[in-house]
Amino acid sequence: MNVTRRQTFVIGAGAVAFATLGASITPALSASDTEKIIADFIGGKEPVSGKVKLKTPEIAENGNTVPISFTVDSPMTEDNYVASVLVVAAGNPFPPVATFNFSAMSGKAEASTRIRLATTQDILAYAKMNDGSVFLDKKNVKVTIGGCGG
Amino acid sequence: MAKDKVKPRVKVPKKAAKGDVITIKTLISHKMETGRRKDRKTGEFIPRKIINHFKAEYNGAEVFSANLEPSVSANPYFKFSVKVMESGTFKFTWTDDDGSVYTSEKKIAVQ
Numbered sequence: 609m610n611v612t613r614r615q616t617f618v619i620g621a622g623a624v625a626f627a628t629l630g631a632s633i634t635p636a637l638s639a640s641d642t643e644k645i646i647a648d649f650i651g652g653k654e655p656v657s658g659k660v661k662l663k664t665p666e667i668a669e670n671g672n673t674v675p676i677s678f679t680v681d682s683p684m685t686e687d688n689y690v691a692s693v694l695v696v697a698a699g700n701p702f703p704p705v706a707t708f709n710f711s712a713m714s715g716k717a718e719a720s721t722r723i724r725l726a727t728t729q730d731i732l733a734y735a736k737m738n739d740g741s742v743f744l745d746k747k748n749v750k751v752t753i754g755g756c757g758g
Numbered sequence: 759m760a761k762d763k764v765k766p767r768v769k770v771p772k773k774a775a776k777g778d779v780i781t782i783k784t785l786i787s788h789k790m791e792t793g794r795r796k797d798r799k800t801g802e803f804i805p806r807k808i809i810n811h812f813k814a815e816y817n818g819a820e821v822f823s824a825n826l827e828p829s830v831s832a833n834p835y836f837k838f839s840v841k842v843m844e845s846g847t848f849k850f851t852w853t854d855d856d857g858s859v860y861t862s863e864k865k866i867a868v869q
Contacts, residue, residue, distance in 0.1 A: 636794075673831040684841070697829050701794060705829040708838075713821045715779030715841030721824075722831040724792075 636701035645704050649694045649734055655744035660693065660735035662745040668725060671751040677720035680735045680743070684710075690717035691738045699729025726754045764788050768850055770864040774842050778868075782814065785835045786852050786860060792828035809834055811853040817846035842868050 659681045668674040680690045689712045695705040705723050717735070728750045735743045769783040786809065793806025806828065813823040822838045845868045852860040
């Protein structure tokens, strides 16, 4: 019952409901805003799959804390390192999750954190190298109980 | 809400060999109020209050940082790596939406 309601919320009236309810505080980000954030991050490059590896659980029972981690294949030297990684949860009311900035001193381009997921959705990780090239990985996570209030 | 204590916890190895890539874990207790949750009694939205930035510096140079959005879980946790070449001090800084800054420092001896 709960799930049906959430699904209806997200798929059907989602956009409208969020727009009216959340008007004054943190409004849901529209698809075009999200696209713009991603476009700004990748800077006109076409993301290629490979190098970045996203690790997520296949099924998240509790959407409030979903552990995710990623690694990017890079030597991490002064002239060849991962500049930053953008994690996007496409199905959240506010899809951009976090941007991680690395430096040549990071040694390894990897990080773990915990995120909120509103519903079953794709998680995307964009990794930007210091030369501007962008790599992408995508994982689907099934969420039993959503974690974004609502 | 004012009584919520924000307490950073950091795990850094005490010793390392030169050139080692060490793993650092950080956790800070924080509600990460998304701004989309409603107060059950009044039905009004609880204003957004999250940690929006995290930064790790090593001897003054930024080695890792992250911009956080409301989709990061409560009590934001990070695990990341740093390559250490010399002894020094790590400084971790969390910035709150309300302007508060929480910091923590750890020393490491590198041989």
